[in-house]
Amino acid sequence: MVIKIQNVTHTYSPGTPWEFTALSNVDLTINEGMVLGLTGGVGSGKSTLASLIAGSETPVTGSITIDGSLPHPGKNVGILPQQPEEFFFEKTVFADIAFGLKNKGLTEHEINKRIYSTLDMIGLDHAVLDKSPFHLSRGIARLAALASVLAMRTKYLVLDEPTVNMDSKSKKKILGVIQSLSEKVTVIYISHQIHEVSAISDQMCVLGNGRVLFSGLIVKYKQWAFKENKEDLLPVIDQVMYGLKELGMDINTDVISLDDAVSNIQIALKRGK
């Protein structure tokens, strides 16, 4: 059970003045049950890779397989695109979420059950179902779009910047949902919010100019970012911890929360006494 990306190169508008190679020779393996954090600078190819994994586009060269088959949106993989609000088309949120489920052949009863349980899972008020998706605030619209992806219950999920423009409560909700997904769901989480993506990922992949700059476990990722002087790729909390260590402080840099960091700093300060 795995996503295999092999030697993928992707070019937009080939043969035109706007020809642009977004990805070059990308190799990546994403194992089952993993949250892979995908990050990188503006225009580094993150969203292109997302749409290729989700089967929205086909790579110009190379191959992508999910459990040995080609990606099939809605069947073996679901995607929350970067601006999901643009994909609403029904009169109500309920009808929008139900659309994919009807196409899957679910009965009316199953659809209702699936929609209500999905809304409960992400903590979204059922009252939103009767509203027009076009009159929602961006944060609520994003949660409604996430609900329509999660309702499909695919085993692989590609979430492209799912928390952009959301308030901290909604962000926490989404991050909580991702963490609570069954171990059998594999998530590719794309974000430039480093503190967020590194907090929920098991593994990280960094793209730069369409190429893989780093791929590996989260602990190794932080060490790599600090060693390579890529402080913009390190959460602020880790910048402080690694910065202190580099100055020669005897400090444990392995922290998962702010309280951890403060406690480790206090311990290190006491050691000097």
Place this chain on the structure above:
Amino acid sequence: MIKIQDVYFSYSDGPVLGGIDLTINKGEYVGIMGESGSGKTTLAKLIIGLLLPQNGVIKVNGISTQESTNLLEIRKAVGLVFQNPDTQIIGETVEEDLVFGLENLQLPVTKIDDRIDRYLGILGINHLRYSNFRLLSCGQKQLVNLAAVMAMQQDCIIFDEPVSMVDRTHQKKILAYIHELNRSGVAVVHITHDPEELVHCSRVIIISSGRVAYQGTPYEVFEHMIRNDENDVPVTFAISRKLGLAPISKPEELVKKIWLLKSKT
């Protein structure tokens, strides 16, 4: 410069702003925070006259937004960088998009060219000048829209989540530029969910249920957030506070400060 008095606004499915009062002074740098749906973006659209108050008055430089004949004057004075880059786009290429606004200011061609060159350069996207806007990444689109509004050189610019779609390297660059823009005398209204972006503001306003719920300096607002169990304040602020240090906004400064503490022990 901007006076908002007792403004109400509802969409078809419910009220968004419920009697909000707010003044933005000339040259001020105001941050606005609030939960999703609290009315931040609606307020921005009301200020530039894209929406009209259903009750109350908004005046820009003393001119009411209610009269459609005033809209040109208002938009010459106040610019808005939209949250969603695709809703701001006019031209097919990046250059065409920037030209549109500048032509409406009736600038001569050479000046238009200079401004495009200057603002694309400031944001580091000169190489995208002839690119098709639709083929850009979301982050690149956000940078183009920032350039398009900043090139208009208005007295006040409203930035609605200006760095939400870009990486941290670009975030730092854009925030530094917004700060510099304000220091040159431009009033800035910076709407965001991320308090980290607001440390340089002269005033931060929290909007809740369509009204001003709290306002103060950034550090006063962060303290207020902590008192209300909202702990998403900037990390450096939270660490320095817990260690009993004066508020610090930059990680490298915090590292130095802690190191000095260690040296004293």
